[in-house]
Amino acid sequence: MAQFLLMSKENYKKFQARPSCRTGNEGWDGFEREGHNMDFFKNIGVLITNEKYMGMLLEGLGKTLLISVFAAVLGLLLGTLVAMVGLSEGKFSKIPKAICKVYVTVIRGTPMALQLFIMAYAIFAIRGFPKEITAILAFGINSGAYVSESIRGGILSVDIGQTEAGRALGLGRGTTMRKIVIPQAIKNVIPAIGNELIALIKETSIVSMIGMYDLTQAAKVIGAGNNMASYIVPMSVAACFYLAIVYLLTFVIKKIETRLRASDKR
């Protein structure tokens, strides 16, 4: 065990001097508090087996996932819409195009936390308004701006010759987009969208700033003085949760990408 590296000198002396691992210094929950005997891995075991703490973490995890999933869906829809408007041509698209441009500029140009505050304390500052919806809207709108740029880039990265060939055969603009350009653009867009979804999941941790109880906030509460009185253990467990979600998502994205790229090889 290398936990003595994390200890102060005095603690280390105690650590060396003690007769056995058990010192009788555990608190009511079996958790060994700082200043006594710090056994990091053992304490993780204690946290995981403690029903109350685990319940708190899982509740937070649920909220994190709820916000992430709905915000991702909203972001993808909004992003696709904005990208389509941005790429459209014709005289009637001027005003919608300008609106989309302003949207992307403002959202990408201001901090996420600030956008969340504005949503929570200005736009939806209504007593009893569910904070989940506030958060989903804030993150979905934020995500949409980034997604729209990824999609736009993906569509523009498809050789213009592909469009020209489609149009030259007599296919309409929409059919050409649907059958030729978008299938090729998706392949180019998937990595960027994956990146955005990963960033989104992790970024939801700032909802604690408007008083929501997500995974990060749960870890913070568990670590506070009237519970474990140590942050490192709950924070580490929460980090593992985030890591697991992101790892799973990365795996799924890779799988999708490999399947879409099948036509490039053969």
Added chain:
Amino acid sequence: MISANNIYKDFGKLHVLTGVSCEIRDGEKVAIIGPSGSGKSTFLRCLNLLEEPTSGEIWLGDKLITGVDAYLHPDIIRQSRTYAAMTENGVSDKEAVEKIISDRLLKKREGKNFKSSVKEFEKANRTDINLARREMGMVFQHFNLFNNMTVMQNLTLAPVQLGLKTKAEAEQAALALLRRIGLEDKANVYPATLSGGQKQRIAIVRSLAMNPKVMLFDEPTSALDPEMVGEVLDLIKELADDGMTMVIVTHEMGFAREVADRVIFMSDGVITEEGTPAELFDSPKNPRTQQFLKCVL
């Protein structure tokens, strides 16, 4: 078949075409040659409106496929106050209309009065460019096969999507076309696995699958390795022998001479000289043509 009247095309400040007029008759094979940057590809792309001409008209058969400028149309002009004033002063109908068209008086003086009738007029006179393009096959320098589809899907996409053939019919026709070029064994592969020559031959039969009346070739062999040029030119020659109307922008002078009924030499956005291959290649009259041919032959 196709006629282009006074085509101008600007890209911003760059004037690429400055008044090109040309008529392509049924069954005729026209080769367009000229130095790079002379506007020959742009002109070809204007013919099926992949580039929209800044001004000028393109007729496909008896259909005007470039938009109609309503402000220059006699029916609209006759409703105008300018016209009324002119005829009252004793100017004849024909002269008044011509004067208004040539000086573009209507848009300048009374643009606002006619907005609604102009809109109506344009709506009634709009030709569906997608319909016109079905009759014009186009072959590109870089083949532009659809990378996300197999060869078979490349050939059947347009006929099936446009409702011209059922899937089974289209596949049968596609197989026949592939057999003709000896590539039926490639029906189910993706374009990424094909050689340049194979890609270009498939691109050609992809256009043929729409049964076009005219084929436009935009430097079909320029992106090919030298040993593959022959197979593509042979296929084009075969089409020519079958009587297909075609316009070919090319740098292959020998091929132009052999296949074309008429050769057009373009430079600096205009047609400098045109004539039969023998006239143009053996006794060019224009110094610009002479200079160009001296360099390439």
